[in-house]
Amino acid sequence: MTQNSLIYYLSEHPKIINFRWSHSHSWGSTWSFLLTSIVTYIIVSLILHFLLYYRRRPVPLGPIPALHSLFMALISLTIFTGILFSAAAEIRETRWIWRRTKTTPFQWFLCFPLGTRPTGRVFFWSYIFYLTRFLHTFRTFFAILRRKNLSFFRLFNHSILIIMSFLWLEFSQSFQIVGILLTTSIYSIVYGYRFLTAIGLRSACFPFVINCQMVLLGCNVICHVGVLLLHFQKGGCNGIGAWGINSVLNAAVLLLFLNFYVNSHLRRRRLDGGSVVENNNIIGGSEIKDNKI
Template identity: 40%
Template sequence: MFVGCLQSAIAEIAETRWLWQRSKTSFEWILCFPLGTRPAGRVFYWSYVFYLSKFYEFIGTFILLLQKRNPSMGHVLRNAMVVVMCFLWLQFAQSLQILTLLSTTGLYIIMYLYLCACRLGYAPHLDNVMRYCQIAQYVIMLFASIGLVGLHYKKQGCSGMGAWLFGAVMDVSLLPFILIMDKQRKPKVVFTSGKDSSANLKTE
């Protein structure tokens, strides 16, 4: 999904640059879709795929609740609200969604590479790697949002600012759960070497 969205964004810029090159740069287009942008084409195809994937995660969370696995409040709220946020992306052709999609799928790539490395027994000492990646994503999107607001008032406006505002409020409201509640619920992972396997996983 990361590669597909990146390729689609590059192709879309190459094919539509003649429409907006006098008013903004390619990076400004990634941050700020022009007013009147329709949610159609390559880029929005990947946004739709991402939207459908969030239903899968939401159903998975619902199954955890039925099984009384007791997922964290932050996990439940995040998976529920992201479905609404992605719907607004598509409904109102929200600006900034390319960068959001790339940063989110890039985070998933890092997460699965890390889990794969642990599974293979390399056991890198990066216990908080996902938390740091999430915080880094928040910081990146914060600066991108500041740039978006500046472009919205400096240029001729940006598409889907109402949807962006909803997403910004959602991110701010969920940040305490990521920093505090999920941290309290996260088990401590210790890697120890063993005779029969390259690494044994223990939780405390």
């Protein structure tokens, strides 16, 4: 595929240019669908967890998790490229309007002008990103079938990701371009790493996925501060109410993640300490036995 063909299919296709977020035309665009899907996701996860509660061995999944990781890495990379090309096209076509309002491309990435409607290229890829959040929840089912603990953080995090991506479209919320670029870039790396380790690549000597998630959360916090500053500087950013809800949800995810990270680190230290004590006891016992001999 040539560069011109790639640009056409990712930013100039009529379906992308003419996209419009509508409750009557866009699948999954209603509040009832959003609430029903999240409740269904939580209930199915809990039922599956309790059904397998007394099962000791994990359910064999074969190559399904690896294929899922590969698909998510590819779709994340596609969304990243598509929204980047689409944003560049929007900047090129509306630059004359920005000169009158003294708006720079960097400001537009973080702060949509008041009155922005969820139509066009950027919101098409935001819609695709919203749909992929449901595919992301499959990680929960894989974890349950593998007999891993079903944590509140996992259910909460996946549900919040769906809600936030829905709010981006429903209220034409500012910040979503940067949010999608950051998330899809990190996810393409994380899911690519998961795919490679699933097919036999040695894992990193440090918690790679957790560190990537920490980078993503940190960048989101910085960008949210930028949106707030531009909101007061430029006289208002579109969808600032939804942005406020988004910020609260992001803060909750960040606090839960930090709590999960600290507890995991402390648990790892306790396990390492126990193994050191056990090894010392074994070594000491062997020395005593040798002395007796």
